[in-house]
Amino acid sequence: MTLFQKGATYERISKADAGDEDGVIRQGEDTAELAARRGIPIEGRRFRDNDKSATHGRHRPDYERLMAAVKRGEVDVIIVYLLGRLWRNRRERAEGIELLRKHEVSVLCVKGPELDLTTAAGRLLAGLLGEVDTFEVEQMSEREQREMRQRVERGQVPTGPRAFGYTVDGTEIIDEEAAEVRKMFEAVAAGASLSGLATDLNKRQILNRNGKPWTHNAVRYLLLNERYAGLREYNDVVYPGKWPTIVTEDQWRQAVAILTNSSRKTSPGPARRWLGSGLYQCGVCDNGNTVTSAQRPKVKSRLTDPALQGYQPVRTYKCRGPVKHLQRVAEPIDQLIAGTEPGRPLGLVPQLLLRDDAAQLLLDEERPDMDELSAKAATLRARLKNMTDAFAEDDEADALEFKRAVRRVRDRLTEVEQQMTSPARAAVLGDLVASDDVIAAWTAMTLDRKRAVIDMLMTVTLLPGKSGRAPFDPETVRIVPKSR
Missing domain, CATH: 3.40.50.1390 (Resolvase, N-terminal catalytic domain)
Known part of the structure; x- marks a missing residue:
């Protein structure tokens, strides 16, 4: 027994x-x-x-x-x-x-x-x-680590789960997914939130590598992954890889800098729904407190047939502080800042972007050598004009030689202008300033992108409105341009 x-x-x-x-x-x-x-x-x-x-x-x-x-x-x-x-x-x-x-x-x-x-x-x-x-x-672990280090040093494709944008073996790019990856890097550089990116992807029914909806953390993990820039980190050392890249190393490092910034809000909460939530400031406190979105109790809409008993909520902005001493109807304020509705005055942001000197919005005025660079740029532009005038008056001028000379001067001018440009401003404003149809480009932008543009260009402060049924007064919104 x-x-x-x-x-x-x-x-x-x-x-x-x-x-x-x-x-x-x-x-x-x-x-x-x-x-x-x-x-x-x-x-x-x-x-x-x-x-x-x-x-x-x-x-x-x-x-x-x-x-x-x-x-x-x-x-x-x-x-x-x-x-x-x-x-x-x-x-x-x-x-x-x-x-x-x-x-x-x-x-x-x-x-x-x-x-x-x-x-x-x-x-x-x-x-x-x-x-x-x-x-x-x-x-066994020592052997595996040595093998892993050898693979990394040789630039071989990482093993493990498939990365969104790449085939299973990681050697080829999936064009449709790679395009979405590039959009994500460009959007976060332009001020988009991770929750907003996830919401946009899910709204367009773009699923992640596992065939599931995107989350805040899944987007963050993708943007921090050095693999997309053809790099691989091992024991705190970054090695170059030999697989096709989807974004440049600069784009990846910019995303990492943005997402690891200690001042960045990291809560994976819902994406912003209104233009000024957390962006506009309260002019009563006047101490940097931002305003948050709210809704007044539903009121009967004058635009609805009374027989249908139609009611609509009124969107408002109110102070985030403990004392709710400010509450303003949101629609006319947003229209003043960003509106493009036909038949109504154009918003301040679209007006700025339509100006002939809108390219000046991209300049980095904090550069210590900005005056020197501006002088170089002016000299090169004048040289181009003189070359064009001289060619027009010289019947015997060599057209091919003229084109080569002009190309050299233009290349130098482009280099100087790039040095004058703020990378942060270029990421947020560049595609708008360069657009052939600024209004269409602005209208098509996501809410996150619009908020980033406003935050880059100006500080919006809300003052108390007039009592009663007085019409909206633009003077109750203080706009202060931000220095470049």
Whole structure:
């Protein structure tokens, strides 16, 4: 008759393909066979962790339930295929051996000895066998790390899950997905929020690499992934890769700088729905407090047939501070700042973008050499004009030589103008200033982009409106241009 009356089995596989349980099933068959051969009852005490590593002490639900059963005195022997299935790291092994010693629990191995952990000899043997297991794991880890470093140094494509924008093997670009990746990098550089990007992707039914809707964190992870710039980080060192890139290194580094800025709001809350929420400031406090969006109780709409009893909520902006001393109807304020509605005055932002000198909005006036660069640019423009005038009056001038000379001067002018341009302003305003149809480009922009443009150009402060039914007064909105 067996000495053990409360047997338990434990099976574990570190890595298994999705849905593959053949490995732990085989272990279970062998441990059950050993229990039957020894006459050890195991009913209701079978524990199994599939695809769970024990090397780093990660959460193993059934192992924890097994140890809880040991503490309750419900187990007097644990049957495993190998001792390494029970423990793989030193800390967990030491804790486990002490727990089994305290509760007088032995270990039986299908491939290995019987370990009586109530004796010093049994604990010594368990410790020695465990050290062999740990040595094998650490040696394998060292080989894998060396192989990984070699792959990185050679610029080979990263292994693992497919990256959005690339094929499964990572060697080719999927054009449709890559276009969305580029849009995301451009949008975050232009001031878009992560939640707003996720909302836009989901609205257009663009699914992530797993075929699921996008989340704030999924967009953030993509933008921080150096793989899109053809780079790979290993042990805090960035190496160049040999796979096709989707964005430039500068674009990726700009996104990283934006997303890791400590002053950036990181809450993955809902995307902004209104133009001035958290952007316009309260002129009553006048201390930098921003206003938030709100809705007044629904009022009857004058535009609706009275017979239909139509009611509409009124969007408002109110102070974010503890005292709600400011509340303004949102629509006329937003129209004043950004409106393009036909038949109504054009908003201040579109007016700025339509000016002949709108390109000046891109200049970085904080550059210490801005005067010198401006002088160079003026000289080059004058040279171009003189060259054009001279060519027009010289019937014998060589047209090909003229074109080459003009191209050289224009290339130098472009270089100087790029030096004069603020990268941040170019990211936010560049496509608008360069657009052939500014109004259409502005109207088509997402709310995030419009907010970024407003924040780049001006500070909007709301003052108390006039009481009663007085018409909207633009003087109750203070606009202060921001310096470049």
